[in-house]
Amino acid sequence: MAYLIFGLAVLGHTTLWISVINRLHARPWPESLLRKVRHLHDVCVLLFPILLVIGAGWLGPQLLRGGSWLSLDWLWITVFGVCGSGCVWLAFVVVRHWLERSPRQLTSETSHGIDVAAELGERPISPGPYHVLATIPWNEQFTLEVTRKTFTLPRLPEGLDGMRIWHLSDWHFLGTIERRYYERVVREIQTESADLFCFTGDLIDRMECLDWLDTTFATLDASAGKLFILGNHDWNQRPEEVRERMQTAGWIDVASRVESLTIRGIPIAVGGDETPWMGTEPDFSSVPESTFRLLLSHTPDNLARARRAKIDLMLSGHTHGGQVRLPLIGPVFSPSRSGVRYASGTFWKSPTLLHVSRGLAGQHPLRWNCRPEVTLITLRRG
Ligand SMILES: [Fe+2]
Incomplete structure (x- = not known):
């Protein structure tokens, strides 16, 4: 179960970053600035799973080594909460995508x-x-x-x-x-x-x-x-x-x-x-x-x-x-x-x-x- 929750947290985190990136690219910002934002996105998306596994899985609350989810401090509750909201957002976008029908026009x-x-x-x-x-x-x-x-x-x-x-x-x-x-x-x-x-x-x-x-x-x-x-x-x-x-x-x-x-x-x-x-x-x-x-x-x-x-x-x-x-x-x-x-x-x-x-x-x-x-x-x- 802990591995599943960690996987969902990574999925939710990635979803939120992509959602932000999509919206920032709608702005009339210079390409050089947008490239920097994309690089920041790449680094955060790739680093987050590593930091999560080390910080919450092996060290800290040791959730991947039998640690209790009830012992989480406010920092990790916030991290998992924000990532959870990313999962909910992803579910909404996917369901909307599948329910989308061509207009009768x-x-x-x-x-x-x-x-x-x-x-x-x-x-x-x-x-x-x-x-x-x-x-x-x-x-x-x-x-x-x-x-x-x-x-x-x-x-x-x-x-x-x-x-x-x-x-x-x-x-x-x-x-x-x-x-x-x-x-x-x-x-x-x-x-x-x-x-x-x-x-x-x-x-x-x-x-x-x-x-x-x-x-x-x-x-x-x-x-x-x-x-x-x-x-x-x-x-x-x-x-x-x-x-x-x-x-x-x-x-x-x-x-x-x-x-x-x-x-x-x-x-x-x-x-x-x-x-x-x-x-x-x-x-x-x-x-x-x-x-x-x-x-x-x-x-x-x-x-x-x-x-x-x-x-x-x-x-x-x-x-x-x-x-x-x-x-x-x-x-x-x-x-x-x-x-x-x-x-x-x-x-x-x-x-x-x-x-x-x-x-x-x-x-x-x-x-x-x-x-x-x-x-x-x-x-x-x-
Ligand atoms: Fe284009």
Whole structure:
């Protein structure tokens, strides 16, 4: 029993640290500071079991050597109490994960996978940051999932019934995952036409890769336009240069403003939100009540604001689906004020339907039980 309680204490302690880390990574802190916080997290998570076993198991109350739990002093009662609360929190998150159901606005979902590494005969990786992660067996980073989702929305104008949007997010050009991987994904996207392309940020982690736009984003085309915002990783590079190059590639920057588009003769309003890292929230106050409203927001954390602005459809990325999803538990790491709540998927919070993409890549090229994704969305009226 003592070993079981010690195990649960370690589990609860780790849960609390991860919960804090997820929420701190939702803040607009410099990457250098966040890296230090992550290192502190790593040290505490690894050291705690050792300190617990030595401090409470072998020395002090000697709980692993037959000592009595009734003799615990206030320090160890506090430690086990806090760790216990971590276990309760973990149980809540896991139960919520399993009870989560897709909203009825998601009326169909299909997908197919493409093993890009198998097609190329090798994993498309080069020496670069976190290169070792990309070589780990069973890493799903190179198994693309092309997802097709149909959203049935009450306020969609009749003339836009059947409108199609490619939702792309979090491509993270870094160099460790090679350019040919992205070019293969683009070729797959080009097989399906759409009215709109929407990219929801985190294009780049290394400015030298900006030229990759010429054979990827620049070659995509949609009848009503290609819209983009940037994310926190772009913010850590040279965002104004990235914006310029995206615009040169034919993409429209909708950050911190509202763009009026006419699709199939029907006006819609599209805004972009890069907060809390850059700019301001887009102002929809002058948009007529009846106009369909689309929001590109890098983080799903802006959902409450989107609801207040009566956004019909909000597209986000940033959380990568957690990248590693454990059996039973689901996603673990997700940089959001809501933790893993909106790690990926479709969520209805009236009057807004939120779609969070798992994204295509990441600074850390490791995915398990969480394939990289591009999503073709079809909107239906209903
Ligand atoms: Fe990202």
